[in-house]
Amino acid sequence: MISAAELVIPRFHDVLGDVMAHGHTHYWLYGGRGSTKSSFISVAIVLVMLANPEANAVVVRRFSNTLRDSVFQQMTWAIAALGLEKWFQARISPMELTYLPTGQRIVFRGADDPLKLKGVKFTKGYAAITWFEELDQFDGVDAVRSILNSLRRGGDRFWIFYSYNPPRTLWSWVNREKLERERRADTLVRQSSYLDVAESHPEWLGAPFIEEAEYLRGVDETAWRSEYLGDVTGTGGSVFNNxxxxxxxxxxxxxxxxxxxxxxxxxxxxxxxxxxxxxxxxxxxxxxxxxxxxxxxxxxxxxxxxxxxxxxxxxxxxxxxxxxxxxxxxxxxxxxxxxxxxxxxxxxxxxxxxxxxxxxxxxxxxxxxxxxxxxxxxxxxxxxxxxxxxxxxxxxxxxxxxxxxxxxxxxxxxxxxxxxxxxxx
Missing domain, CATH: 3.30.420.280 (Nucleotidyltransferase; domain 5)
Structure with a gap:
């Protein structure tokens, strides 16, 4: 029997428990390269669907031509890692994964095709789960809110996941929105980095990845903090560094x-x-x-x-x-x-x-x-x-x-x- 806790780093164990208990509606996950936030979300989506027979998922990226080699592969990995391959059927056109026992679906859409997003319909259940991957590439919080307004219908329990690597610039809309999300009672905010992975599962990263990260740490700590820790370092023009x-x-x-x-x-x-x-x-x-x-x-x-x-x-x-x-x-x-x-x-x-x-x-x-x-x-x-x-x-x-x-x-x-x-x- 496969334990879901073994597929995610300890940094996300309490987040997974919160997701399964529906402790929050929004899960705002940011960090640097190799932080496994996308892997965690893909596992969480599958588990939420199994526990909620009315729940379908919509995975969204800014551009539709990036879906197949990123989030689609990520979701198929999660299904395989949980030992559920024979229970899911994959299709490429339209891009979707179907849970055969119930007919629940995971569909993939690009925000560059709003008609396809608005046209998302499910014969069974509703779009209970939405995942915005590479959130910083979207055109602002209003664009994200518009997508959610189209999808959040037909049910009363929703799980919204956001994942991204923070841009350096302080005034990027996701960096400003993160400050707002930290104040919202309906949102759980969590930062992660490759250091969290290296503590428990260094084999997931591999020695070359860690060596490259540590090299950058030695030659340019600010770039290392931005790229590998997911810190909002600014672009060197902050007025107040205190x-x-x-x-x-x-x-x-x-x-x-x-x-x-x-x-x-x-x-x-x-x-x-x-x-x-x-x-x-x-x-x-x-x-x-x-x-x-x-x-x-x-x-x-x-x-x-x-x-x-x-x-x-x-x-x-x-x-x-x-x-x-x-x-x-x-x-x-x-x-x-x-x-x-x-x-x-x-x-x-x-x-x-x-x-x-x-x-x-x-x-x-x-x-x-x-x-x-x-x-x-x-x-x-x-x-x-x-x-x-x-x-x-x-x-x-x-x-x-x-x-x-x-x-x-x-x-x-x-x-x-x-x-x-x-x-x-």
Whole structure:
């Protein structure tokens, strides 16, 4: 009898258990070369089908001419490895695998032929399983969502698998979407690499593969991390190389002796943004621990959001009260009017950040800190902006010493919050 656990590395054992228990709907698996994420998914798909007689699978790649030599071969490998060859029938045109006892099917489609995707029908059951292989090649999350909208019909339990090697560029849509997926309760995110395979099954890789990986590790560690570990290393143009993800407790958020608050004004499409930070000058560490964002809110409404954020108890069990903290704000003409509302109607100590000609200097001050710690759960918008901010490129793709504007509302709010410290520094 073949054990499925013997076909996947220990890194995926708990993921396989979660898949079989339907612990999540989405499984976001990324990593480097030789990480066996595709092998794991192919095994998981077959097992889910065997356990759910109504489940059919659709395997999708960006281009249909890549299906036969990649995912089709991968799925036939999984069937053979599980000892189920005599129970499945393979066809090439149309490309599909049929489980003979029930008539369940695994079909293969390219996203470059949307009519064939929309035309996927099953005589028995529904498309319970979808696998997007080489996800980074798709035209963005909207294209993926459109495909899912076509397929997710006729049932109430779905398994969606995504697999890819992360592009180096921080602003690639899959790298941005991965940050969002880490916050979603319906998604399990897992990174894997050849190192996970080498620990338990080095024979699956072979000595030449490992030797090549270790050679690259010695001569170009950044390229090795990108290619073999699946790390998002960036392309060398990151503005902030000092960002660190941390998880903060409520007690830690209350424990900062120097708190900085900042507001970046906005209406629509630019958002209004508010952040709270803890500043530790001796450690040269800034911790961003709270944020608020809004569209189409009046100054009175956003001011109340600030009041709510500053109203808390210093210790558990004590009464909450409004803390009299300075709120540093963008000093635009409209901002001055909004600050007047904050002060007059809500009693907030709203002050203009002296930002004149300070954009570049404040960016350099933040980039020069020892650490910018951000809680991704509490401050997902700030975490994404700081992680992904890159310098500008010229037409030839060469980095230039200029920081582009846009996608920086949380960064701006943080800059205003610490502008007084920047000026003193």
């Amino acid at each position: 960002v660190r993800a941390v998880r903060l407790s409520d007690a830690q958020c209350r424990g900062f002796s120097r708190v900085r608050n900042g507001v970046d004004w906005g209406w629509f499409p630019d958002p209004w943004r508010f952040v709270r930070c803890g500043w530790e000058p001796g450690e040269r560490r800034l911790t961003i621990f709270a944020e608020q964002s809004a569209h189409r809110k009046t100054p009175a409404e956003t001011g109340q959001m600030v009041v709510d954020a500053l109203t808390y108890a210093d210790e558990p069990g004590r009464d909450a009260f409004l803390h009299d903290e300075i709120v540093w704000c963008d000093d635009t003409p409209d901002g001055k009017q909004s600050m007047a509302v904050y002060r007059r109607e809500l009693g907030l100590r709203a002050r203009p950040a002296r930002k004149s000609n300070m954009r570049r200097l404040s960016y350099e001050w933040l980039a020069g800190l020892r650490e910018i710690c951000i809680d991704p759960a509490r401050c997902p918008l700030a975490y994404e902006e700081f992680r992904l901010k890159e310098y500008m490129r010229d037409r030839d793709g060469t980095w230039v010493d200029e920081i582009p504007d846009g996608n920086d509302h949380s960064i701006d709010a943080v800059r205003y919050a610490v502008m007084d410290d920047v000026l003193r520094g």
